[in-house]
Every structure is written in C-alpha cells, then in structure tokens.
Amino acid sequence: MCTSLTFTTADPYFGRNLDLEYHFGQQVVITPRNYPFTFKAMPALETHYAIIGMATVAEGYPLYAEAVNEKGLYLAGLNFPGNACYPCGPEDGTPAAPYELIPWLLGSCDSVDQAEEKLRSVRILDTPFAPNVPNAPLHWHLSDGKRTLVAEPMADGLRLFEDPVGVLTNNPAFDFHLANLNQYLGLSAAQPENRFGGPGLRPFGQGMGALGLPGDWSPASRFVRAAFLKWNSACEPDEASSVSQFFHILDAVAMPRGAVRTPEGKWDITDYSCCVNGRTGTYYYKTYDNSQITAVAMDEAAREGSKLLCRPLVTGQQFRTEP
Template sequence: MCTSVAFSAPRKLFGRTLDLEYSFGQQVVITPRNHPLHFHRRSTMAHHLAMIGMATVDRDTALYAEAMNEKGLYMAGLNFPGNAYYTPPEQAAADAVAPYELIPLVLGRCETLAQAEAILKGIDLLNLPFAPGYPVAPLHWHIADGTGSMVLEVMEDGAHLYPDPVGVLTNNPPFPYQQMNLSNYQTLSPHPPRNTFAPELPLAVYGQGMGALGLPGDVSPMSRFVRAAFLKENALFTGDELQDVTQFFHILDGVSMVRGSVITPEGKPDLTLYASCADASHGVYYYKTYENHQINGVRFTEALMDGEALSCYPLENQQHVHWVN
C-alpha cells in the first residue's frame, strides 16, 4: 500500500510513501541519458532523458518504484491488486510493454504530462516479469508535472487515463470511486466549525481541529486518499525551498504506517519503508526512511545526467541524532 502526492506549479513537488512488509533492495538511482533502456517488444533507447528515483538494480537495469526525469515529469507505480490487468504474451500487441518498462519508457521519452498522455492512451501492458523469480506487480500509475497530474489504470476492459485534479493516488478501489468518495467529506474544514446542527442550542467548540471531525484516521486506501487530499489542500507553504520540502514530508507523515499497526494476511507488519519528495524546481530527490527520519538529498546534476553508467546511492538507514549537550 502506498500514497502518492503531486503539487504542480508553482511548487512542483512530487513524491510518495512506499508501504511494504519487506525491503526490495531499494536505493536512489540516476539513469543517465546514454544508459541503454531495453524493452521486450520495442527498440532499445540508446539516448533518452535522464531520470532519478527509487529503484532496485539488477543486470544493470533500474527497476523504478517512482522517478522524475530531467524535465520535471514524475511517475510512480502503486499497488492495485485485483484490478490491474496485463495481457498474456500471446495476445499482447506488438508494441506492448511490461509493467517494469513503463516508467523508463515514459520518463525517457516525454518532457511533459501532455506528451505522456499521448503515448499512454491505449497502452497495452505485457504480462511478463523482469526475470525469473521477480513478481509481476499489479500496479496503477500516478503521472505529474508542473501543469497537473493524471492516473493510468489498465484493467481488463482496457487502459484508462484520468485527470487527477486532487493530485493524490493511493490503491484500491479504482480512481473514479476514490474521487467520488471525496464528496462525503466536503463539509470538513481546518477552521472551527459553525453550528448548523441546531443553531438555537449552545453547542461549544471545546478544542482545536473540530472542523475536521469525520476525517478518517485509519490507513486503508480510501481513508488515506481522503486524508492526503485534505492535508494537501490545506497545507500552508512559505516559499522557502527547504521549508516547503519539509512541509511536503509532513503531509506524507499524515498517511504513513507505524510498524505493528497493520498486519498482513501473512502475519507480517506493513510499514512505510520510505517517503520521497522530488523537487523539480531545484533538481533534487529527497527521501527519509522508517529507521532514519533525517531528510537526505541526492542532487540531479548535469554531470550525472550526461554519463552512461547508473549512479546508485544506498539509503541512509541509520538514525542520526543531533546532540545538543
């Protein structure tokens, strides 16, 4: 389970929590412009836009959970079990792409959300793993840039592209139901409530935050969608680069999972392995992990973008404490 949040212009901050019961060997990876991108059924992209994000690396290939390219286009894959549909190889189109190929394809070719939309319309996803032993993860995708965001869901009845004015994506149910569900919470507010229940009764406001009574507090996908949307819409930003990044992480904290609060059917604790924030305005990918809440950053520099070899940065998982005495 995961939550993705996208702020378009003027902030251009994109990121997500990744909630999972096990590590997948994740690290921050920069794929430079001249590192070949290989596809099962499409030609190799020898030259492409550079990208940075969280990935596991195998066989000189970055398998991205989410990434941003050098033009500020962001894409994240989130769990979508029971609804995601991938076409069997014998039935798939000649240009079908495997799910793990989708982020490199889009971020390697597209500078804008509009360009991404053009190549994702009617996309056929190929039911093939990266390699033996790798699962074919059931996903849907959040795509965003400075102009807005959209959601791609490929289901048995075809590929669906939805505008996402909320700038939020979680997991099930499909996106139209998530967006419709927000109507149930339109009376919530960050301000003190006004007594519309019985104006003639002396009903007291006895504490701060009562305007948001009814905001769901659990970590189910629909509840996280509502809570992330409420926090995103009401969060105040200063315009300072680091303060705004810090505020972004506070929003993600509001939908993060504490180890032990969610137990999977296999008896394992689900938790937020990491939270990320890609700052398209300044070319920095920030992250923090469950074990280390210090914000860490990797700069997306021209020198790193223009090479051939992957640049990999293992995560800083040791908690850092600033002692003041």
C-alpha cells in the first residue's frame, strides 16, 4: 500500500507515502557517481549519475524504494500484488531484476524518454537479491517533471502508461484508475450550486462541493483523493511552500495506526512520507513517529566519491519548546 505523487511549482517535486505493517531498515542513502553498481546479468555501472532516496543497504548494496538522480529523474516502486508478473518482457531483452531497475535506470538515464526506451526492451527477471530477500511484486512510477509514466509487469508483458494525473497507488492496474476518475468529474473545491431547479436549497457548510470524494484507504480511493487535492492545489512557488503543500497532500492519504488492518491482523501505517526537489536533489522526509520534516542535501560534494552516504532516519518525535 503506497501513494506516489508528482507536483510542480517553480521546481518539480516527487515523493510518496510508504505504507507498510513493518520497518525494513530504511535510511536516506546517497549513491555517488563512482560507486560501482553491479547487476546479476548486466555489465556493471562503474560511473553513473548520483542518486538520492530511501533504501535498505544489504551487503553494501542500496535497495531503493524510491529515488531521484542528479538530473531530476524519479523512480518509485509500489506494491502491486496479484498483478505483478516476473519474468516479464521479451526473452532477448536486457535482463534486469526488479530491485535493479532503480539503480540501472536512474544511473544511466536523464529523462523519461531515455528510460522509456530502455524499458521497452527490458526483460524483468524473477531473480532475487538473495535467497532470503525475495522480489517484491511491484509496479513503478517514473517522472522527470515533464512526463510521467507507469510501468506494470503483467502476464501479457510490461505495460507502459502515460500518467497525465501524476499519481500512482496500488491495485487494480493503472488503466482502471484513469477510467475511475471519470466518476468524480462533478467534484469541486468551490461551493456547489443548486441544480434541483425548484427548492431554495443552499450549502450549509464549507467544502460541500467535494461531497462524494472517497475517504477510505483503498488504492482506488487514495488515487482519487490525491488527484483531486493535487489538481486543486493552491500553492506559492517558493521551496518552503511547495514542500509544505506536498506533505499536506500526502497527509490526506496517509494511514494512521488503527485505520487499516491486514489479513494477518497487523496494522498498516504510513511508515514514512518523502518529497524531493528534482532540481536541487534535496530529500525531505518525515516518519510515522516524527512529524517534523528533515532535509538531506545531495550537494556536489555528496555526488562525488565511491562510497555510499547513509543517513539514519530521525524517528523520535521532535518538539519545539518555547522558552
């Protein structure tokens, strides 16, 4: 369960809620240009674009959940159980494991156009990172602020969709979510008009133009809610306003503990929310237990070098106490 979002003011912003019932040892990880990315069946990338994102580091390798490279290309993997199918793609295609897509594409592509060309000839393998680290069933959200794509590995091949909405959640497949939006064309941020024709009806409170906006945490409802809030957003173009607005939109589809219980009886929560400026590479995040926004910069010094730069998450609640 996750929600991914693209958002543009003066700069392009990308990010997501990661909704899970457990932690996976994540931290903010900067992979500099000279860290050697190795792959199961492809040549290594000895040099590549620098990358920042949230990852688990296993055996010295960053397993990214989402990331942005120094050219402003964003890629996030979201849960897609029951639909994701590996292997997927032409048998003679470029062989890449699911966890390798983020380092491979962000390491070598500076735009959605370049990444799309690679995706059209990729063979997504069912090869896990390690025997005890199985592949997650994923689909991917890809954006550079100009174009946004959704890539879904299905039984009939890798499907690529243009995403004019700039939102991705989970099941069903993406074409369902686009079609489903048509049911909500009448929603508005403005006050509703009396369309009954006869009775002298009028709104009795603010916000009634959006009556019917779904409020549950299903993927379809989160998609509609995030799309409505994004496209009705009123935001100043400066950095502080843009980042603040981005997190407000994510908050509206976040999962508080107690709202969603898994079939195993565990609580799905929004483990972390993130936003990254695609131009500067500054990564902002907050966690379930720490609502203060923390920023990690990917400056020029961080982009050079050959060793991963790992920043453990600030997870304890931060209070500002007035003297």
